[in-house]
Amino acid sequence: MSRRGRRDDPAKKTLRTDTAERLEAIVEAAERAAESVIDDAETQARRYLAQARAEAERQAGDRVAEFSQLIDTLLGQAIALQRDAERLQVTLEVAKDRFLDEREEGEQKEAELPSIERPAAAPRLRAVDEPEIRPEPVADPEPAPAPRSDPAGARLLATQLAVSGSSREEIAERLRIGFEIEDTDAILDAILGPEG
Amino acid sequence: MTDVAEGIGLEQTQALEERYLMRTYKRAPVDFVRGEGALLWDAEGKRYLDFLTGISVCSVGHCHPDVVKAVREQSHRLMHVSNLFYTEPMARLAEQLSDSSLGGRVFFTNSGTEANECAIKIARKHAHGRGVAAPEIVSFESDFHGRTYGALSATPGLATNEALGPMLPGFRSVPRNDAASLREAVGENTAAVLIEPIQGEAGVFPISEEALLAARQACDGVGALLIFDEIQTGVGRTGSLWAYEQTPVRPDVLTSAKALGGGFPIGACITGPAAADVLEPGDHGSTFAAGPVATAAATAVLALVDDPVLLRHVRELGAYLCERLRELDGVRETRGRGLMVGVGLEDGIDSAAIGADLLERGLVVNAPRPDTLRLLPPLVIDSDHVDQAVGLISESLLGFAQR
Numbered sequence: 164m165s166r167r168g169r170r171d172d173p174a175k176k177t178l179r180t181d182t183a184e185r186l187e188a189i190v191e192a193a194e195r196a197a198e199s200v201i202d203d204a205e206t207q208a209r210r211y212l213a214q215a216r217a218e219a220e221r222q223a224g225d226r227v228a229e230f231s232q233l234i235d236t237l238l239g240q241a242i243a244l245q246r247d248a249e250r251l252q253v254t255l256e257v258a259k260d261r262f263l264d265e266r267e268e269g270e271q272k273e274a275e276l277p278s279i280e281r282p283a284a285a286p287r288l289r290a291v292d293e294p295e296i297r298p299e300p301v302a303d304p305e306p307a308p309a310p311r312s313d314p315a316g317a318r319l320l321a322t323q324l325a326v327s328g329s330s331r332e333e334i335a336e337r338l339r340i341g342f343e344i345e346d347t348d349a350i351l352d353a354i355l356g357p358e359g
Numbered sequence: 360m361t362d363v364a365e366g367i368g369l370e371q372t373q374a375l376e377e378r379y380l381m382r383t384y385k386r387a388p389v390d391f392v393r394g395e396g397a398l399l400w401d402a403e404g405k406r407y408l409d410f411l412t413g414i415s416v417c418s419v420g421h422c423h424p425d426v427v428k429a430v431r432e433q434s435h436r437l438m439h440v441s442n443l444f445y446t447e448p449m450a451r452l453a454e455q456l457s458d459s460s461l462g463g464r465v466f467f468t469n470s471g472t473e474a475n476e477c478a479i480k481i482a483r484k485h486a487h488g489r490g491v492a493a494p495e496i497v498s499f500e501s502d503f504h505g506r507t508y509g510a511l512s513a514t515p516g517l518a519t520n521e522a523l524g525p526m527l528p529g530f531r532s533v534p535r536n537d538a539a540s541l542r543e544a545v546g547e548n549t550a551a552v553l554i555e556p557i558q559g560e561a562g563v564f565p566i567s568e569e570a571l572l573a574a575r576q577a578c579d580g581v582g583a584l585l586i587f588d589e590i591q592t593g594v595g596r597t598g599s600l601w602a603y604e605q606t607p608v609r610p611d612v613l614t615s616a617k618a619l620g621g622g623f624p625i626g627a628c629i630t631g632p633a634a635a636d637v638l639e640p641g642d643h644g645s646t647f648a649a650g651p652v653a654t655a656a657a658t659a660v661l662a663l664v665d666d667p668v669l670l671r672h673v674r675e676l677g678a679y680l681c682e683r684l685r686e687l688d689g690v691r692e693t694r695g696r697g698l699m700v701g702v703g704l705e706d707g708i709d710s711a712a713i714g715a716d717l718l719e720r721g722l723v724v725n726a727p728r729p730d731t732l733r734l735l736p737p738l739v740i741d742s743d744h745v746d747q748a749v750g751l752i753s754e755s756l757l758g759f760a761q762r
Contacts, residue, residue: 316572316607323609327599328667333674341568341607 317342321350331355365392366402387718394421397737397744399723409723410748415559415591415699415735418618418664423739425659426621433655441646448654455661456629460601460613463635467649468626471590471616472505475553477628478586478612479509481637482551483529488637489582493528494550499535503560504553504588513553516561536566538573545577551584551612552577556602559591562731563694563701568607575608584611584634590626591699594618595664595738598674598697605696618664623656664738673697673738676745680734683749689756691730698740702732702752713755722751 317338324334334355335347344350352358366372369390376386390402397420399407412418419426433448440446453465468474479496486494496513503517504510512518512527529550533540535558545552552574558564578585587610592602596618599605603613611633616626625648630637663669674697681693681700689708694701704710710726717724717732727733732752736744 313572313607316568316575319609320568320605320607323604323606324599327601327604328670329599329605329674337605 313342317344318350318354321347321354325354331358364402364404365400366390368402372402387715389718396420396423397740405721407718407721407723408744408747408751410734410736411723411725412618412735412737413622414617414725415596416617416620417622418594418596418735418738419621419660420737420739421622423621423659423663425663426623426656429655429659430623430652433652437651439647439650439652442644442649446649446651446654448651448658449649452654452658452661455658455665456615456627459661459665460629461610461631463630463632465630466628466638466643467654468616468628468645469624469648469653470505470626471588471614472507472510472626473645473648474590474614474616474626474628475504475510475513475588476507477638477643478551478553478588478614479513480643481612481628481630481634482553482584482586484642485584485634485637486548486550491548491550493548495529495531495546495548496551496553497541497544497549498530498532498553499541499555499558499566500532501535501558501561501564502532502553502555502588503558504555505590535561535564536570538567538570541570541573542577545574545581545583547581549578549581549583551586553586553588555588555590555592556606557592557597557696557699559699559733560727562728563699563733565694565696571606571608578611586610586612586614589613590616591735592696594660595670595673596697596699596735597695598670598677600665600670602696619660620653620656621660621663623653625653625657627657669738676740676742679742680736680745680749683745684752687749687753687756689760698734698736698738700734701727702734704730704732704756706730708756708759713752713759716755716758717751720751720755722748724752 320341321334321338324337329337331351335351338344338347338350348358369388372390373388389407391399391407392402393400394409394417397409399409399421401407409417409421412421417423437446449467453467456465457463466474466477468477482496483494498504498513498515500515502514504513506514506517508527511523512530515532518526518530531544533544541552554566554574556566556571558566575585577583585608587601587603589601589603593613593615594600594617596602597605601613603610609631611631612628614626614628619625619627677695677697677700680698681695684690684693684700684702689705690702691705692703694703704713708730710729710732714724714726714732724732724734734748736748
């Protein structure tokens with residue numbers, strides 16, 4: 164067998180070729196495996212990053228929600244305070260206007276008393292009072308007597324009237340009529356404060 | 360007082376009613392087509408001064424711009440989703456109602472009688488919680504609480520209609536203002552005393568302070584609830600936002616409707632803390648109630664009425680109206696509080712005839728009993744409106760005397 168013949172031995176040639184191909188396949192597989200490992204590592208890294216970012220965002224969101232809730236609570240309290248203040252202001256303004264009107268009216272009356280002309284059919288406006296609500300005409304039982312001895316009822320009536328915007332005079336009149344309390348100052352002072 | 364004619368006219372409207380509507384109402388022969396403030400116009404263009412406001416419904420005047428705006432804006436945004444979901448107008452209104460009255464919780468309804476049904480359920484369940492097997496509800500004779508069966512059973516004057524029987528069991532009544540009978544009627548089985556602080560349909564009769572105190576004490580004695588039906592007296596009608604504010608008692612539950620929506624149907628049952636948590640899921644409900652449009656309308660009404668200046672105006676103008684009325688020949692007395700006024704006429708004067716005559720003259724009132732006219736004008740009227748109305752009533756009484 165010559166060298167040439169040996170060199171061109173088809174069996175050996177096939178073996179070489181096979182080996183090269185196998186090596187190539189192994190290298191390719193190794194490369195693919197390496198790429199996959201790199202991809203997995205990148206994916207995991209991205210997932211960790213996303214989780215970390217989400218956790219950070221959640222914590223930040225919780226903080227924002229807490230602050231927002233706190234602000235809402237404070238805002239609600241501020242609105243309630245503002246509303247109370249507005250109601251108080253209106254009540255005081257009404258009281259002031261009434262006081263000024265009454266004073267002005269009193270001064271006018273004093274000045275114009277002899278010459279005043281008022282149509283008989285047009286009485287002045289004034290608050291509702293009870294004595295003019297006469298007993299009903301139907302065959303009811305005897306008209307109910309005034310609840311004379313119920314200090315708690317009298318205080319509650321006075322408080323509710325005050326809250327609903329009634330004047331000191333209106334409340335005093337109701338206490339005199341409904342409860343036959345002549346000296347209403349103690350109750351009124353306790354609820355409205357001493358008369359200025 | 361004539362303007363431009365509108366609509367199909369009275370005769371055609373009457374013909375349609377005659378053919379298609381159930382015959383449950385005896386209507387006055389007027390076909391109203393328009394309202395503004397204290398004024399109404401009929402289909403012929405005739406103008407009327409309204410001292411009835413649809414039985415104390417349009418208390419802020421007909422078609423008040425704020426109420427119209429609220430209804431218009433809300434109806435463009437959202438009209439109905441049911442109580443399966445949250446809506447902001449409902450929650451806001453509940454807050455307003457609770458904060459302005461008893462401080463508990465609110466159940467919304469579509470009408471006054473439904474609000475009383477809710478109150479009756481609360482009372483019965485509250486009593487069962489005390490171990491009462493057969494709870495009773497006590498009211499005054501001539502109280503009016505509504506026309507659904509629970510409310511009807513608590514309305515002694517109507518509950519006697521046997522054709523509609525049987526009524527619900529567990530209701531009893533005592534004479535109006537009879538404190539002793541009331542104390543006697545309230546016992547261990549009493550679930551609630553349900554009363555109007557001023558009886559409206561009966562002819563405007565304020566309940567005495569003694570009777571109210573007796574009701575409160577009797578309820579406290581047995582653990583029953585005191586329920587005020589403020590369907591007619593509430594929302595500023597008497598010169599305070601709620602009528603109980605001018606009494607020596609505070610109820611555990613109050614019911615509201617009529618003026619609450621300013622012309623839009625809505626009712627509410629409002630509790631204090633003691634009754635706030637009685638009803639639980641499944642105990643009560645409504646498809647339409649608490650709808651966004653109705654609650655938006657009511658929010659607008661409360662913004663107008665919960666105003667110390669307006670409420671003082673109501674008290675003062677009410678006093679002025681009564682004073683003017685008592686000067687008239689034919690008027691025996693006036694009853695009521697604020698702008699809820701019953702005018703007691705002298706013997707022999709038929710209030711229904713006067714009411715019909717006043718309608719002809721352009722003043723809308725009603726006659727809840729043969730000797731009484733009832734006046735429920737808008738809260739926003741002024742002394743000129745009062746003078747006009749008193750002038751018309753005077754002319755009518757004079758005409759009656761000359762017959």
